[in-house]
Amino acid sequence: MEIVIKLLYVLLGLFIILNFGMFMSVSMRKIVARIAGRNGVPFYQPWIDLTRLYATRDSISHGIMFYLGPVFRLSGGVGIFLFMPLIVGSQYFSNFSFAGDLILILYFQFFGMLGMALGASESGSPHSAIGVSRGLSQFTTVELPLTLAVISIAIQYNTLSISEIVNAQQGGIMNWTVFTNPFATGAAMLSLLGAFSHSPFNLIKAPNEIPIGPPTEYHSTFLGVLRTNAAILHVIEAVLFMNLFFGGATNWVELMIKSFLIYFTSVFVGVAFPRFKIEQSVQWFLKVPLLLGIIAVIIYS
């Protein structure tokens, strides 16, 4: 019976995160629109879009793997969610977090990318091949400083459990990792820019360069699945950073404010900078973020 209640809370958490993700994305669009001197889309737009996409059917076929791409992607996003503790001390909103969940979540981050790469490759579009090679190159270098930051805080807190890392940061703002381990936070926050793929790191879809491929070939329900994943993933990745570096959240309001601000960082950078080329992006992650990550590991090893 307890597992059923737990599952219901997990589904409730997923529902909240999905809707908050859509609210967060439309809020960002509104903020960017206001900076640009526009009104932007109405607040209900993402729900309308999602409903419309799920109500549409595809009439052509690109092969099974092509259609499994978005499914893998969604599995990655939901996988991260399932093992992510959301609210500190909450028995039900801690999801299925366990002692080594941090490693599993890092794996799930790459899982979705790989699935998407397989699906996009199946489309046969040369643009997809370019996008996939760019995406995997960038994500590999994004993961390096992030992994070093994670290793550093794992050594610092002597655990690979996100719940224990969050618990160790309770008791005051100065206990947050951002103050106790600023190098790891710096490395991770810079990686975050790449993980969210806003400009200057929006190389995979790369409007004006290689826009043909997954963004246009995945449509109808498949695009709906990708949009659903994006809404979940953006929040849950922000929650991961919140848990690791900013003291976690003791309630939903705190979670929403913190994850909103973390996500906003990448949007803020995105509106102020143009896009890198892939080699520039890779080199950028292999310089300052990697160096910060190495320093963070050396300090705590």
Add this chain to the structure above:
Amino acid sequence: MTIKKMDTKKNLFNWTHDRSKYPEIKENGEADIDLTSHKYVKIWHGPNHPGVTGNMALELTLSGDEVVHAKTHVGYLHRGFEKLMERRLYIQCFPTCVRLCVAEPDYNEYLLARSVEELDNIEIPEAAKWLRALSLEMARLATLLRTVPGQAGTLSLGMGVQWGVYLRDLILDLFEELTGGRVYHMYIIPGGVRGLLPDGFKKRMEEVLVKIDEFQKKIDDLIFTNAIFKKRTIGIGVIEKHMVDSYGVVGPNARAAGFARDVRKDYPYLIYDQLDWDIFTLKDSDVYSRSLVRRSDLRVTVDLIRQIMAKMPDGGDIRAQTPNVLHWQIPKGEVYVRSESSRGEYGYYVVSDGSKTPRRVNLRGPSYTHAVVLLEKLLVNANIADVHSIMVSLQTCPPEIER
């Protein structure tokens, strides 16, 4: 076609040091590309592609991320403008000719009107000259408000474009006041212009110009001092000095290569000899230099509009006496007239056989040379990520190519 050696000194990680996969150059200078070898991939940018300006396509052959061969394709827009004009009265040609460049239509009506006037020896009134110059500079301003920040837009920094489009709308509002039309104006007609300035126009224009001054400061901060923008544009798409004449490079693209060329200075028309400004040139001739030259053009255009507003007469005749336009037979002859559009020298060659309709109208638009032969040359060795940036830096307008 020549394949340049990559400068490995600047390439920290020496990403593409092995160039054995690149095509051999045949004796005729063409690259020897065998698509069945699987070393190359062919992709199309356009005709429906956000990275292509207007209705044209680029056929790109890639080796990895690098373009080894590029071919421009047009033919998606051809409506036979020039041929259509041969069957219409001169006055009926005006609504047609403005479609030759949607973004900057006023130069077409000015040049066609001036062709008619030169063929029939008509001298237009002084006030009409100032009003024509005002209309042309407003058209240049409306174009530059899109193209200057648009260069950053090609690299996904679209904020400046959105600010610029808003201001462009304010200029279109003023065009609507002056001419009755927002995009196509048909304000300049043979013998002069269609109307005087509306009441309070100068004050409203100055209010918009003040906003554009603020916009210029903002885009300097956002774009031209931006480290990544510089990184993406400096040293990219370089037009060598020897290419300027051989490829017919004009306007901002030539000025960025160090050639102080501006039809308004070299062959003054209307009232430009009474205005005070300097030609801004740079030498590096890359995408960044061309952006800076257009940035300077924006500043100069705002300044010129202010000078025109201050110096222009408040009233007076705006049209010379002309025959009835429905029965106007233009004397036999031929003429080439030119003006400086935002893209460079823009000229009309008009032949009259003495009838009511032109025998031949031929447009010399800068896009024909810039977007076909020059672009194909500049794209070789370029990264796929730079294709759009290089194309926009040449400021192409496909309807000009397909006349």
